[in-house]
Amino acid sequence: AQTVTQSQPEMSVQEAETVTLSCTYDTSENNYYLFWYKQPPSRQMILVIRQEAYKQQNATENRFSVNFQKAAKSFSLKISDSQLGDTAMYFCAFIITQGGSEKLVFGKGTKLTVNP
């Protein structure tokens, strides 16, 4: 089965500090894509960062970066200099291929609270 697991239902961090959200996944494929989506209280789903499995270099988007460990099937998100606006649900997601079509599979999410 191809699954995404987020083991931290909730986390909190002080403003300006760094926090890391964990994600593990399971797949037998060699080439795939991994993502982190953010869902603030407005419910809007926003793509934060994307990692292509064939790239060894970890993806970075401003204050957001990932630690991609392909052999361990681990894909954690690091948020540096946390801001109050980072308060949101964060979902790890993964592309799977079934029946010739690609489908996005989400983890159950981590609720992050940034405290002033």
Place this chain on the structure above:
Amino acid sequence: NAGVTQTPKFQVLKTGQSMTLQCAQDMNHEYMSWYRQDPGMGLRLIHYSVGAGITDQGEVPNGYNVSRSTTEDFPLRLLSAAPSQTSVYFCASGSSGDAAKGEQFFGPGTRLTVL
């Protein structure tokens, strides 16, 4: 561009009623999809479409129908609503190449309650 729009934003139904959740996008995306979000469950794929006239089932398709007569619209129909379908529904779209890479644009969601 309006992006991905969903109507209505909120809806309350009684068990057995039918309704259609509307989804439209103005980005000429080939790929469109419907997800439901339940507490503690993340987002789960209901149905998706890779182009006009082509639809397929996702992870949780039972109780839902879809059609794709135009590139812009992808309505989700509940034929006989059940309390288990109480959820927040998201529509998303992407270009074929980007959608395959997970880059989908999401609508604002519809909160549905079935009594």
